[in-house]
Amino acid sequence: MPVNKVTFYLQTADRTRKAQVTFPRSMRVRDVVRTSAHRWFMSRHIDYQVANSTTGTVLLSNEQLLPERVHNGDVLVIQPFPTHGASITAIRKY
């Protein structure tokens, strides 16, 4: 595994989307969100936050995927940022 890349599991909070991904370490968290939102047809009406569920920490939007923050095999979860009492993404669930 090249040291300038990291492979981890990426999933949405509702676990309807999950993938093993390999990204450059220089990639910023906001670009992970942007790429995922595009490929997974996630709602563009809400904001997202990325949490590393393996280490129990939230990653800031402008952070890079540095070795001290994201390890190979970690599980990163894309969570809706709670800017409202409720979001409009999950309206299709019922």
Next chain:
Amino acid sequence: MQEEFRHVEDRYARHRLIEGWDQERLAAAKVMVAGAGAIGNEVIKLLAMMGFGHILIVDFDQIEITNLTRSALFRDKDFGRPKAIVAAERAREINPDVAVAALQGDLRFDLGLGVYRSMDLVIGCLDSLDARLALNRACLRAGTPWLNGGIEVTVAEVALFGAGEGACFECGMSPEMWERRARRFSCTGLQTSLPDAKMPTTAVMASVAAAYLVQEALSLLHAGSPAEKEGLRFSEKITISVQPYDTGTYALPRNPECLAHEPINAIHVRTETPSEVTVLDLLSLAGRPNGIVELGFDLITELACVHCGHREPFIRPLDACDENLLYCEKCLRDSRHPETVSWLDSDHPLSRVPLAELCIPEHAVLGIKKDGARTHFQLSGRPIWPQEGV
């Protein structure tokens, strides 16, 4: 000989059976609930039942028919009444031991920082980003811990923030979120008049979020120090999903570029209310007649039409107004421009106007600046709970 046991139980007898429970601590607690919507209703209900002694409910909104599916404290007959007032009435019915105060107003403009300073805890049950940002900054400046609750249809989230070195709510804001927020304001700084989006939600997630929020309030009040606190640590959040069932706690990192962590030095508490003093008076009381009084927000002082030249005195916080204000009734077009100030000195014509008329709320904390040095003064006001004082 048969022994006789007589159980004399009070309202809180079952609480007292819990090891370490301190009902007197709860009775002395002062808690602000910001927002009396779906989550706020559940939080207020729990706080009242459990005997949290002093509850301040803040909400600017009125009850709509759609609130009734998620708001245990509201009834059909309450349609159109202020949420804060009705929630306070129902909380008093639930538990007459509890002192409940209500403020129908906007926490951004109608609540002085002194009110936040007097609280043991603020529980944010809000439905907008702007309100959360304002609450976060107020609590940071006041040094008061606060809890943020948020929900969507199948996920709830609760975060605890303190006034220390850790992350605050604003630290989690991404550039995209700032951009999205900026789109809600016109180039004049006024809010666009587009209607807010309607948010789908159920009482289930509101109840889940409220249960965690109140449990965190219990943990915080019972802890002798932050290190002894059970549950969330400061700058930590818990997410609870019910589809699929899942919970997780996450540490929130501090953003070194976050601008919200502005320290506030010693505050001089005054006995004068905003109705009783002017900018001139305050500068004199501070012994800095050549200083400036920082309002802490942009205040519109005048509306001027760039087309017909008509000028009209107008006093309101900029953020409290929307772009409908730009419409000039003289020339029937959106051609007015708001003149604003964020500080006043002794030369300004408004320096002789009582501060209350400049939208300064009771218990406000104002900065007085001269030669780069800043002093803070807290004004007085009516007591929040009449029998207690602030």
